[in-house]
Amino acid sequence: MEPLVIESLSKDYDGFRALDSLSLKVEAKSCTGFLGPNGAGKTTTIKILTSMLRATGGRAFLNGVDVTTDPKEALARVGAVVETPEFYPELTPIETLDYFARLRGIPSDRAKSRVMQVIDQVKMGEWKDQRIGKFSKGMKQRIAIAQALLHEPDLLVLDEPTAGLDPRGMAEVRDIIKALRLQGYTVFMSSHLLFEVQQLCDKVAVVDKGKLLIYDTVQNLSTKRHVLKLEVDLVGKIDTETYTKVCALDKVNGVQCPTATKMLIDFDGDTADRRTLLESLQRLGLQVYSFADAGVALEEFYMDLIKESR
Amino acid sequence: MAVTNAETGKYVLPSDFDQIITVTRVEFLRNLRRKRLLIFAIIIALVSALVLAVPPFFGGYPSDPILGPYSFAQNFTSTINFLIILLAVFYGGDALVSEFSNKTGYAIFPNPIRRSSLFMGKLFSSLLACVLVLGAYYIIIAASMIAVYGTLVIELLYSFLFAVLYMSACLGVAFAISALMKSTVSALVLTFVLFLFVLSMLSGILMFAKVRAEPLLTFQAGVISSFLNGPYPGFFPPPEQSYNVTRFDFVVYNPTVMNGIIVCTVWLVVSLLLAYVVFRRREMLG
Numbered sequence: 001m002e003p004l005v006i007e008s009l010s011k012d013y014d015g016f017r018a019l020d021s022l023s024l025k026v027e028a029k030s031c032t033g034f035l036g037p038n039g040a041g042k043t044t045t046i047k048i049l050t051s052m053l054r055a056t057g058g059r060a061f062l063n064g065v066d067v068t069t070d071p072k073e074a075l076a077r078v079g080a081v082v083e084t085p086e087f088y089p090e091l092t093p094i095e096t097l098d099y100f101a102r103l104r105g106i107p108s109d110r111a112k113s114r115v116m117q118v119i120d121q122v123k124m125g126e127w128k129d130q131r132i133g134k135f136s137k138g139m140k141q142r143i144a145i146a147q148a149l150l151h152e153p154d155l156l157v158l159d160e161p162t163a164g165l166d167p168r169g170m171a172e173v174r175d176i177i178k179a180l181r182l183q184g185y186t187v188f189m190s191s192h193l194l195f196e197v198q199q200l201c202d203k204v205a206v207v208d209k210g211k212l213l214i215y216d217t218v219q220n221l222s223t224k225r226h227v228l229k230l231e232v233d234l235v236g237k238i239d240t241e242t243y244t245k246v247c248a249l250d251k252v253n254g255v256q257c258p259t260a261t262k263m264l265i266d267f268d269g270d271t272a273d274r275r276t277l278l279e280s281l282q283r284l285g286l287q288v289y290s291f292a293d294a295g296v297a298l299e300e301f302y303m304d305l306i307k308e309s310r
Numbered sequence: 311m312a313v314t315n316a317e318t319g320k321y322v323l324p325s326d327f328d329q330i331i332t333v334t335r336v337e338f339l340r341n342l343r344r345k346r347l348l349i350f351a352i353i354i355a356l357v358s359a360l361v362l363a364v365p366p367f368f369g370g371y372p373s374d375p376i377l378g379p380y381s382f383a384q385n386f387t388s389t390i391n392f393l394i395i396l397l398a399v400f401y402g403g404d405a406l407v408s409e410f411s412n413k414t415g416y417a418i419f420p421n422p423i424r425r426s427s428l429f430m431g432k433l434f435s436s437l438l439a440c441v442l443v444l445g446a447y448y449i450i451i452a453a454s455m456i457a458v459y460g461t462l463v464i465e466l467l468y469s470f471l472f473a474v475l476y477m478s479a480c481l482g483v484a485f486a487i488s489a490l491m492k493s494t495v496s497a498l499v500l501t502f503v504l505f506l507f508v509l510s511m512l513s514g515i516l517m518f519a520k521v522r523a524e525p526l527l528t529f530q531a532g533v534i535s536s537f538l539n540g541p542y543p544g545f546f547p548p549p550e551q552s553y554n555v556t557r558f559d560f561v562v563y564n565p566t567v568m569n570g571i572i573v574c575t576v577w578l579v580v581s582l583l584l585a586y587v588v589f590r591r592r593e594m595l596g
Contacts, residue, residue, distance in 0.1 A: 013595075047593075052593065053594065072323065072424050073422070074422075075420060075421065076321075082416045082420060084413075085413060085414070086412050087414060090339070090340045091336070091340065096417075099332065102324070102332045103329055103332055103421050103423050104321055105323045107321075151321060
């Protein structure tokens, strides 16, 4: 049984359709990135999954229980971080997490040790007895992640989990997510950061205007047409003749020259083809000193998808 | 009692009742931490000190052997409507809206807890805090009465019980406003304005027009003090008292106990139902 199944989920806000028959199945022990521009329907979907919004139509099953009809049971084995939540400012992290532990039925003897464990996991041990009202946004985000992990859920639903964190905090949260994946958690996370999704997720769902545009593995998306972008650095400038020759090479779909000594090549080929391309470039007399993935493959693909949908 | 499921090894969710108790405890702890109880303790201490300290400078406490203790207690309850309104505003005004406007709902709503349990927990915690303050005030009145007159009148208990009912109705209205409003500040201000100005003003206008303000909640507050007019029911003020001062005819309308109980109960039930329905259906937008 898939831990997350969305069936024809729709949501209207005063005549505006934020979600339009969205369907999606998230496999167990996978990490799925949920991508889309602002207003695409990502947060709306996550809010419906976490019982903050009512769906206009459709259903959403969390571990087999429909959250639209039985949210209490559906959310029992789900941990969620939605936006950057606020916590009761009068309470400390320990009291807050103990509160959530009680609501989730964790016995008090086990709750104590588990609360300390997750506090250490998100590196908040130093502030565990301070009132949350004094905390920064980043610290609150760590507490949010801690409460999502508290009951060792089967499914983690994360809405932009690194939002509001400083670069070090972002890296730490990504490390936590990577570790959770290794521990067998199923993660469903939205993000604006494409490289983050590329780094953490094995599958990607792209939505726009409330509709699912594509849902595939990161690997598959990266090998699709226009997706692979190669960055080539040269010793010496690129002239018009060389540019034309590179454009004419096999499996090259386009060439951009952001600087006089750099080329970004849209390439439609596998690893062997890449080796052939490098040899071809050298045969053309180009002195290549760097030849690598541009690291923006998903972004390119994403931009194409969104452009097509609009 | 929380246990783990033998098959899955996962925690079994507590019952709604257990969750209500958990919410009540935490909300009450928050009330304690917010120092509102301390503020109310200071208010009732100041009012009590004034009521006890001022009369000796102006001829002493009422000396009538039968009505003296009643008049003495009535001095305390003359300000009780204001105290109850303050309690409703501070313990009900932001109870529900803050989950949305302060974004704490983003943390609490994804938990496996029904909105009804959250609502009940918050309501019980607010009621508990209000009854504690009100009870403390009545204990001061009772203790002072014993100290000054060496006696205690049963009507003080009647007055307290009605004050609790009236306060619960006010709290219900505050919860309804809290569920409906978008921001915490606007909920607090509207609750305060409604009780202190709108309802009081309407009461005054209706009395001027010689119409009983029976359906108005604040009109019923008079029952709290009326119990302390003298031994009940003989000294309880009549529903209407006509006065003729020079060329002016006017009628003073007094609330009755039965109508007071009915009106407060209706306000309590209707406002809590409204608050619950709105809170349960309200979405976490923005």
